[in-house]
Amino acid sequence: MADSLREQQLCMAGHIRDPQANPPPPGIEARRLAVYRQLFFGNLQSLLAGSFPVLHASLAAEHWQALCEDFYANHRCHTPLFTEVGGEWVEYLQARTDQPDWVAELAHYEWIETALLLSDAAELEHDPEGDLLEGVPVLSSLAVPLAYAWPVSHIGPDHLPGEAPPEPTLLLAHRGAGHKVSFSRLAPLAHALLVALQDQPLSGRAHLAALAGAAGVEPAVIEEQGSALLLSLKAQGVVLGTRCDQAGASPLSSGRNEESAAAW
Template identity: 40%
Template sequence: MAERVDGLRPRFQQLQYAFTAHLRDPEQHPGPAGIEERRLRVYRELFYNNVEGFLANAFPVIRQLLPDAHWHGLVRDFYARHQCRDPLFNGVAEEFVRYLQDERGTPPEDPAFLPELAHYEWVELALSIAEDAPHPDRAELGAGKVSLADPNGDLLAAPPYVSPLAWTLGYDYPVHRIGPQFQPGEPGAETTWLVVYRSRQDEVRFLEINAVTARLLSLAEEQPEASGAELIARIASELGTAATSLMAPGLAMLQGLREREVILGTRRPAPPAT
C-alpha cells in the first residue's frame, strides 16, 4: 500500500503535484527536493516550449504584434494560471482564448483588442478541424446518406440552408484588418460583422458583411422552416420598410452567399422515419 504523507494523497502523488506546480510556475513553486536543477531545467524548457510554439502557430498575428518579452510574459502567465480542461493539444488554443476573455484582466500593456483578435484567429483553426460536413449530400441519417439541401433550389420560395461550417461573428474591433500597420486603440463606431466559413475545397475563408446580412443568416438558423421570402419580410418589418422593396436586394444577397458556399442551397424536407 502506498505511503500517505498528508492523510489524503500517497507520497508519489505529492511529488507529482510538486513537480507539475514547479513546471508551471517555477518562480512561485520550488522544485521537489533531491532532483538535480539541470534535469528540472530540461523539463521546464521542454514543456514551456511545446505550449509556446503551438500558441505562436495558432495566433500568428498576435505573435507578430507583441514584442518578445510581452509575448513570453503572456504565455507564461497563461501557462501558470489557467487550468486547461481539454485533453487534446488543439484545445489549448481555445483555452487560451478563454483565458484572455475571462482571466487575464486588462493589463495596461495589452492591446484592448487582444481578446477579440485571439478569438478571430482561433476561429480559423477551429473551422479547419471541425468535423461537420460542408457538403449537404454527405449528411448521415440512420444507415445511409441523404441530401439535406438542394443546391439549385429557389431561395425565395424555400428555406435557405446555411452551411454548418459558416459562422457569423460580430466584433467591436475590425479584427480582420489588424496587423503591424493597423492597431486601433478604440472600438469601431459600428460592429464589425464577419462570416468565417470552410469551402468545399476545405479552405477557410473570411467575408465581411453588414448588419442586415448578419441578421438574415441568424434568422435562417433560428427559423429553419422559413422561406427566403419570409426571412426578408421579417427583416423588412424590423427595419420598418415594405417587404416588396427588399425582395430584389434580399434575393441578390442570398444568391451571393450561395455562390460563396455560405448558403449551400435550400433545405429539403426531412425524409420520413423508417
C-alpha cells in the same frame, strides 16, 4: 506507493507550471527541473506563436511572455488535444479584462480559421434544389458570420488601434473547396440575415420580412435584393439549400485572405 507517486507527479507538475508559486519536488536536481520547464513551456509558446502569428507579432515580447506564463500557470484546459489549445487561449484572453479589447478579438479572428480548417461537423440534411424563399435555408456548418468591435483584419505590428471605430467589422468566414478558408466583408443586413439563418429555422421569406420589420421598411423593399443574396450565398456554398424537414418554416409557428464584400 500509488498515493506517493501521484503526490510527486502533482508536485512536479505544479512546479513546472509555476515555479515561483510551487516548491520543487524533493530529490530532483534543479537543473533537470529547469530543462523540463523549458521543454514544456517552450512547446506551448511555440504552439501559440504558430497559431496566432499576428497577435504574437503585435504584442511586445515581454507582454506576450507574461500572457503565456499566466496561461500556462493558471488556465485549466478542458481538452488534452493540441489542436484545441487555440480555443482555450481565446477563452483565456476573453476573460482577461485587463487587456486591450482588440487582443481577444484578434485572437478569435485568427483562431476561427484553424477551427474551420479542422472542423468535421456534419451538414444538416437538405434539398440542394429547394426554394430559398418558400423553404428553410440551410447555412453550411463551415460558414460563420462574425462581428467585431475592432478592425481585426487590419490589426498588425504596424497598425495597433487606439480606440474602436464607430462601426463594427462584420465578416463571413467560410471553408470552401480545397479546404481554403476565406473571409468576406458583410454589409449589416447581410450579416443580420446570416445570423438569423444560423439561429432560427424560418423560411427565407419569413427571415427577410423579419429584417424588413427591424429596419422599419416594407418586406417588398428588400425581398428582391434578399432573394438575390440568398442565391449568391448558395452559389458560394455558404447556403446549401433548404431543409428537408420544413418544421418552423412559418413565422406563425415559431412565435486570411480577404475577399470582396457581400454587399446588401
